[in-house]
Amino acid sequence: MRHAPLRSILIAVTALTAAPAFAQEAPPVADPAPAIQDVVPTPPLAPLIVVGEDAEAPAPTIDAVPRVWAPVPRDAEGRTAYGLYLSGRSALSRGEAEEGAAYLSAVESLTPEQRTVRDQAFTAALLAGDLDVAARISPDRETASPVIAEAGALVTVVQTFVAGDAREANAELKARPVLAPHARAATLIAPWIAAAAGDWETALAEPNPTGDGLTVLFGRLHRAELMEHRRRFDEAESELHALAFDARSAPLFRAPYGAFLERRGKREEALAFYDATLASGAYDPMIVAAKARVEARGRAPALSGYRQGAARALIVAARQAGGEGANEFAVVYLRLALNLNDEPETVYLLGQTLAQANLDTASRAVLARVPRSSPVLYASSQIAIGVSLSEDKKLDEALAAFRAAGEVAPDDPRVAFVTAGQLVQLSRYEEALTLLNGPLLDTATQSADVRFMRGAAYESLGRIPEAEAQLWAALQEKPNDPTYLNYLGYLWVDSGTRVAEGAEMISRAHVADPDNGNIQDSLGWALYRQGQFDSAVETLESAVAKEPANAEINDHLGDAYWQVGRRREAGFQWNRVLTLDPDDERRAEVERKLTDGLPL
Numbered sequence: 001m002r003h004a005p006l007r008s009i010l011i012a013v014t015a016l017t018a019a020p021a022f023a024q025e026a027p028p029v030a031d032p033a034p035a036i037q038d039v040v041p042t043p044p045l046a047p048l049i050v051v052g053e054d055a056e057a058p059a060p061t062i063d064a065v066p067r068v069w070a071p072v073p074r075d076a077e078g079r080t081a082y083g084l085y086l087s088g089r090s091a092l093s094r095g096e097a098e099e100g101a102a103y104l105s106a107v108e109s110l111t112p113e114q115r116t117v118r119d120q121a122f123t124a125a126l127l128a129g130d131l132d133v134a135a136r137i138s139p140d141r142e143t144a145s146p147v148i149a150e151a152g153a154l155v156t157v158v159q160t161f162v163a164g165d166a167r168e169a170n171a172e173l174k175a176r177p178v179l180a181p182h183a184r185a186a187t188l189i190a191p192w193i194a195a196a197a198g199d200w201e202t203a204l205a206e207p208n209p210t211g212d213g214l215t216v217l218f219g220r221l222h223r224a225e226l227m228e229h230r231r232r233f234d235e236a237e238s239e240l241h242a243l244a245f246d247a248r249s250a251p252l253f254r255a256p257y258g259a260f261l262e263r264r265g266k267r268e269e270a271l272a273f274y275d276a277t278l279a280s281g282a283y284d285p286m287i288v289a290a291k292a293r294v295e296a297r298g299r300a301p302a303l304s305g306y307r308q309g310a311a312r313a314l315i316v317a318a319r320q321a322g323g324e325g326a327n328e329f330a331v332v333y334l335r336l337a338l339n340l341n342d343e344p345e346t347v348y349l350l351g352q353t354l355a356q357a358n359l360d361t362a363s364r365a366v367l368a369r370v371p372r373s374s375p376v377l378y379a380s381s382q383i384a385i386g387v388s389l390s391e392d393k394k395l396d397e398a399l400a401a402f403r404a405a406g407e408v409a410p411d412d413p414r415v416a417f418v419t420a421g422q423l424v425q426l427s428r429y430e431e432a433l434t435l436l437n438g439p440l441l442d443t444a445t446q447s448a449d450v451r452f453m454r455g456a457a458y459e460s461l462g463r464i465p466e467a468e469a470q471l472w473a474a475l476q477e478k479p480n481d482p483t484y485l486n487y488l489g490y491l492w493v494d495s496g497t498r499v500a501e502g503a504e505m506i507s508r509a510h511v512a513d514p515d516n517g518n519i520q521d522s523l524g525w526a527l528y529r530q531g532q533f534d535s536a537v538e539t540l541e542s543a544v545a546k547e548p549a550n551a552e553i554n555d556h557l558g559d560a561y562w563q564v565g566r567r568r569e570a571g572f573q574w575n576r577v578l579t580l581d582p583d584d585e586r587r588a589e590v591e592r593k594l595t596d597g598l599p600l
Contacts, residue, residue, distance in 0.1 A: 073110040073111055074110070075106055075109075075110060079106075081107050081110045081111050084103050084104075084106050084107045084110070085103070085104070085107045085117065087103045088100045088101075088102075088103030088104040088106075088107060088120075088121075088124070089104075089120075091103060092104075092124060094361070096361055096362075098128040098129075098130075098362065098365075100124050100128070101121070101124035101125045101127070101128035101130055101133070102128075102130075104117065104120050104121035104124050104125075105121050105124075105125060105130070105133050105137070107121065108121040108137055115139075115143065115144070118137055118139060119139055119144060119145075119148050121133075121137055122134055122137050122138065122139055122148065122151075122152060123148065123151070123328075125137070126151065126155065126331075126332045126335065127328065127331055127332070127335075127357075127359065127362075128362070129335045129338075131155060131158075131159055131335060131336065131339055132159065134152070134155050135152075135155050135156050135159040138152030138153070138155060138156050139152045141153060141176075146179060146180060146181065147181060150178050150179050150180065150181065150182045150183070151182055151332060153172075153176070153178045153179075153182075153186075154178045154182045154185060154186055154332075154336070155332075155336065156172065157169045157172050157173055157178065157186070157189075157193070158189070158310075158314075158336045158339065158340065159339070160172065161193050161196070161307070161310065161340070162307075162339050162340060166193055166196035166197040166306070167197045167198075169193050169197070170190075170193050170194050170196075170197035170199055170202070171197075173186065173190050173193065173194075174202070181326075181329070182329070184211075184212070184215050184317055184320065185313075185314060185317035185333050187207075187208070187211065187215060187219070188215060188218060188219065188222070188313035188314070188316055188317055189310045189313045189314060190202070191203045191204070191205070191219070191222055191223065191226060192222065192226075192306050192307075192309040192310035192313060193306075193310060195226050195229065195306050195309075196306035196307070200230065203226050204223060204226055204227065204230070205223075206223070207219030207220055207223065214316075214320060215316075215320075217243065217249050217252065217253075218313070218316050220239055220242075220243060221239075221240070221243060221253060221256060222309060222313060223239065224236045224239035224240045224243075224256075224260075225256075225303065225304060225309065226309075227239070228260065228263075228303055229303065233264065236260065237260060237261075237264075240253065240256060240257040240260050241257060243256075243257065244256075244257035244258075244273075250282075251282070251284070254273075254277055254282075254284060254286075254287055255284070255286040255287060255290060257273070258270045258273055258274055258287070258290050259290070259300060259301040261273065262290075262293075262294065262300030262301070263300045263301070263302075263303060267294055267297075270290075270294055271291065271294045271295070274287050274290055274291040274294065275291065278291065307340045307341055308340070308341045310337075310340050310341075311336075311337040311338075311340040311341035311343075311346070312337075312341075314333045314334070314336050314337035314340070315333070315334065315337050315346060315349065317333045318330040318331075318333035318334045318337070318349070318353065321333065322353055322356065327353055327356045327357035328357055330353045330356075330357075331350065331353050331354055331357055331359075334346060334349060334350040334353060335350065338350065344370050344371060344373075344374040344377050345374075345377065347366060347367075347369050347370050348367065348370050348377050348380065348381055350366050351363050351364075351366040351367035351369075351370070351381060351384065352367075352384065354366055355384065355388065360388050360391075360392070363384075363388065364385050364388055364389070367381040367382075367384055367385050368381070368385065372408055375408040375409060376409070378405070378408050379405040379406075379408050379409040379412065379415055380405075382401045382402065382404045382405035383401070383402065383405050383414075383415065383418055385398075385401040386398040386399070386400075386401035386402045386405070386418065386422065387418070389401060390422060390425065395422065395425055395426050396426070398422055398425075399419070399422045399423065399426065402415065402418050402419040402422050403419065405418075405419075406419055411440065412440075413440040413441055413443075416435045416438065416440040416441055417435075417441060417449070417450060417453075419435060420432045420433075420435040420436050420441070420453060420457075421453060423435070424453060424456060424457055424460070427460070429457040429458075429460050429461050430461070432453070432457050433454065433457050433458070436450060436453060436454040436457065437454070447477075448473075448474040448475075448477035448478045448481075448484070449474070451470045451471070451473045451474040451477070452470070452471065452474040452483075452484060452487070454470045455467045455468070455469075455470030455471035455474060455487075455488075456471075456487065458470060459471075459491060464491075464495070467491070468488070468491070471484065471487060471488040471491070472488065475488060480508070480512060482508075482509040482510075482512040482513040482516065482519060483509070485505045485506065485508050485509035485512070486505070486506055486509040486516075486518070486519045486522050488502070488505060489501075489502040489503065489504075489505030489506040489509065489522060489526070490502065490506065490522040490525070490526075492505075493506065493522070493525060493526045493529050494525065494529075496529065499526070499529050499530060500530075502526065503523075503526035503527075503529075503530065506519065506522045506523050506526050507523065507526075509522070510522075510523045515546070516546075517543045517544075517545075517546030517547035517550070517553065518543075518547065518550075518553075520539060520540075520542055520543040520546060521540065521543040521547070521550070521552070521553040521556060523539050523543075524536045524537075524539035524540035524542075524543055524556060524557075524560070525540075525556050527539055528540075528556065528559065528560055528563070533560055533563040533564050534564060536560045536563075537557070537560045537561060537564055537566075540553065540556050540557040540560050541557060543556075543557075544557050549580055550580070551577045551580040551581065551582040551586060552582075552586070554573050554574075554576050554577045554580065555573070555574065555577045555582075555586065555590060557573050558570045558571075558572075558573030558574040558576075558577065558590075558593070559593075559598060561573060562593075562597060562598045563598070567597070570597075571594060574590045574593055574594050575594065577590045578590060578591070
């Protein structure tokens with residue numbers, strides 16, 4: 001079948017659209033660069049709790065609620081601990097982190113002696129961002145697992161700092177350091193908390209050289225910035241210069257070094273550094289923006305305050321955890337960072353991380369918080385929301401999100417493209433073509449994906465010559481793309497115009513993507529069109545096994561069964577098509593075949 005991969009195209013464009021958000025409105029910390037050779041990766045960390053649409057509940061180590069409990073604990077509204085617990089777990093399984101956390105927190109209040117309930121309520125509160133509740137019910141470090149217990153210790157320290165008691169937070173860290181698996185996050189924030197507490201000996205201590213490479217590098221950056229706070233400018237500049245000119249770490253630390261020079265009034269030196277960096281071929285959008293700032297005699301970036309520095313440190317820890325696949329850890333660190341310093345860049349990063357943790361509802365809620373005052377981030381967030389809604393089959397809501405992105409980025413071709421893609425999903429082909437043929441997308445340098453989508457829209461409108469021209473042009477740019485090969489090949493096979501050539505293209509697509517049920521259907525239909533009915537049956541049966549709920553594929557298999565004399569099975573397949581919500585045209589055709597069969 002012709003299968004426009006709009007979902008995959010939209011997701012790819014979402015990733016591209018996100019990139020300038022961090023280029024033009026750069027967060028305080030850049031992504032860890034793969035060029036760093038001295039980073040020793042640690043193994044992926046276990047999740048705090050299994051949460052998500054497809055998650056299964058982890059087996060508790062003790063009964064969450066006793067089998068016999070008299071009297072049954074009830075809250076003020078008469079709800080039982082049993083019901084609240086089940087409601088909480090059900091909400092978590094749907095990815096409703098905030099709702100699940102609220103239910104489990106209520107259970108914990110009714111049953112404080114239940115360790116498993118407390119641990120689950122704690123982790124759910126962390127993921128939902130209810131940090132005050134998490135701190136209140138922080139598990140006992142002596143009895144809980146390290147994953148839970150050390151997270152509780154980290155939350156307690158950060159929340160104490162947020163409350164304004166830096167000395168107490170610093171004392172807690174010194175008396176009982178946070179251990180693995182959250183030691184890295186604690187190591188990164190500890191100097192900022194110590195500085196806020198006036199403990200400069202601890203704040204300016206050399207980073208532990210035995211730590212992982214990236215943590216040590218950022219520890220050196222933070223130490224340099226704290227030296228700047230203490231007006232030890234020569235030492236700070238020496239450290240930043242070393243980081244910015246070390247081939248292993250330079251991509252991460254050029255911008256902080258240049259910003260330091262600007263703050264010290266060394267504008268000409270900073271400009272020369274930016275020019276030399278760009279002249280070396282090391283393109284960095286943050287350096288481009290910094291160069292423009294200096295040339296415009298703009299204000300130098302401010303030195304981070306203690307809370308802001310601690311928040312940035314947690315963002316570093318979150319990026320490292322996310323890179324290791326520990327997205328739940330990353331969510332916790334970003335929640336804590338936002339509690340310290342609420343910045344749009346951090347909100348956006350949290351929304352993306354929640355999506356990676358399969359918490360799509362929570363992700364959309366967080367991304368919706370990105371303000372329009374940060375237009376690039378806002379547009380990126382709305383596109384991410386739109387793609388998520390589209391995956392949930394909420395097509396009109398997805399279009400509304402894409403339209404919102406277009407309101408703040410009317411000249412961005414990527415926003416126009418995803419909007420056109422959603423219009424195609426909604427079968428609003430003329431509106432899609434207005435965008436696809438507009439000045440933002442119909443350019444001399446337009447991508448193959450734009451041509452492909454335009455061709456799909458033309459084909460859906462029955463404008464076949466125009467569709468063929470666009471699909472062929474897209475295929476010339478990506479001659480081995482299985483989706484392009486399949487789409488144009490199926491068009492030729494199904495129309496009966498160039499069956500042999502189309503069949504050859506579909507065969508190439510199948511070799512490139514053998515597990516794709518839609519392409520296998522095209523292959524079976526090509527065999528059918530060439531009269532090879534026995535082979536078509538075998539191929540289409542495999543396609544149905546891969547895509548059992550696809551009306552078109554089941555319809556094709558019914559036709560093939562009819563042609564080889566398996567009339568009862570043909571009728572079964574056609575009846576099945578009617579249960580799969582076919583479009584009106586297919587429904588009418590299938591009902592006719594059930595009455596009259598296929599012509600001989």
